[in-house]
Amino acid sequence: MKIIVPMAGRGSRLRPHTLTVPKPLIPVAGQPIVHRLVKDIAKVINQPIEEVAFILGDPAFFGDDVVESLTQLANDLGAKASIYRQDKPLGTGHAIMSAKPSLSGPAVVAYADTLIRADFNLDEEADAVIWVKQVEHPEAFGVVKLNERNEIVELVEKPKEFVSDQAVIGIYYFKDIAVLKDELQYVLDNNIIHGGEYQINDGIKGMMAKGKVFKTGQVDEWMDCGNKTVTVETNGRMLGFLQQDGEENLVSPNVVLNNSEIIPPCYIGDNVILTNATVGPNVSIGTDCVIENTSVKNAIISNHSTIKNANLDDAMIGNYVEFDGHFKTISIGDYSVLK
Incomplete structure (x- = not known):
């Protein structure tokens, strides 16, 4: 199993703290956010972690001290650390593709601005799992639409009309992430852009269009670290x-x-x-x-x-x-x- 962690953003909503410290390295309960996230995922996946791939931004900001910290984090899990750079902030799909050499085999993708409490049960029949949390105001989130077999058939961003109350929290499992890589390559090659960026959702939609089965995973707690108050x-x-x-x-x-x-x-x-x-x-x-x-x-x-x-x-x-x-x-x- 691999863990892919896109974390190249500057965390503008957490300024001034993120002017000098990358947001994923802000401490929560005594440990940097990304350290807690990766350790918790490794714990609940309950499978050997062979590699943790981190996608960082500008080396002037995500410098040698950050690389050293993340390398030690992966090594403590008995895993190889791979460091990639996203040279331009071109979206979630572009960030994942910055780690192209690591995109093969089973993998969890987790964005490093959230913390969770969960028991992960990977559905063997699913090609992918998207973790969700029931929310009171789904119109403020990206949500999943399910069919009668509780399979995800659509991703809807901030729906104006009710679709579901299951919000996407930014953690995904792919039985073979190479399939997502191929779909995201198509997104990049054909310049498919939403909100001025290349989005992971467009790669996922490509997988769904080809019949890949997506299921939901539930978390007990979903804790945001987006701004000062919620952090x-x-x-x-x-x-x-x-x-x-x-x-x-x-x-x-x-x-x-x-x-x-x-x-x-x-x-x-x-x-x-x-x-x-x-x-x-x-x-x-x-x-x-x-x-x-x-x-x-x-x-x-x-x-x-x-x-x-x-x-x-x-x-x-x-x-x-x-x-x-x-x-x-x-x-x-x-x-x-x-x-």
């Missing part, structure tokens, strides 16, 4: 799941507590100093941070940051930040928000 919410939900699972080591044993309290669930990394602080619930703090005279809940704080004299709720703070709630002198970059 902070996802962080809290994931911490709750990890606590339910009995996950150990959510709080590093070398955290220094000076007249401070930790309210679970929280993730706290190494070399964090808490002084006169209340942390939690639903807080993730990276390594080498100092939190002083502060109350913080429902928040993500990345590495090497210092927070003082603050009362934070629904907060997302990046790396090497110095924030003093009693500030008089400030230096704030593009897309920053203080409320």
Whole structure:
């Protein structure tokens, strides 16, 4: 089994955090989004992973440190890491085709801006599986249309009239992804464009037109990481799941507590100093941070940051930040928000 991970986007909705860190490497519950996604897929697929192919963007942004991190992620799963580049942002279908040498055999395609909780049961009769989640407002999503045999016969983007309430979440299985590759090659060769881009859906529709059987897979939880608000919410939900699972080591044993309290669930990394602080619930703090005279809940704080004299709720703070709630002198970059 292979896992194909398109992750070349810049994550504009998560600015300013994604001005310096690629969105899939933003930490959620103590791990980068893409790390959690790939590990969770490998766990629920319950098959040996032979290769993980990552499709990255500009090397100036997705640099050597990103490649090293992703290579280690694949190696930890006993898999080969393949790194590809999508030189232009030309859509989901174009991104997948950037990894053309890896497009053979059984494979899962997963876009690195979402997290899941699921039990994957691969239907042996299906040529492909598209994972979906029941949603309250299907008009805001791409949804699947099913026939009487519960096979997918159509993909409909943001339907104005009700088609179904089963929204596509961006995770797909192909019994042989070479079939998708051939259909996407046709899309590229014939310049079939929607929304100014080459879309995976057009390759899938080509497969359906040739009689390939698509089934749905269900996820228990679908957690978005598209913008700051939902990413902070996802962080809290994931911490709750990890606590339910009995996950150990959510709080590093070398955290220094000076007249401070930790309210679970929280993730706290190494070399964090808490002084006169209340942390939690639903807080993730990276390594080498100092939190002083502060109350913080429902928040993500990345590495090497210092927070003082603050009362934070629904907060997302990046790396090497110095924030003093009693500030008089400030230096704030593009897309920053203080409320």
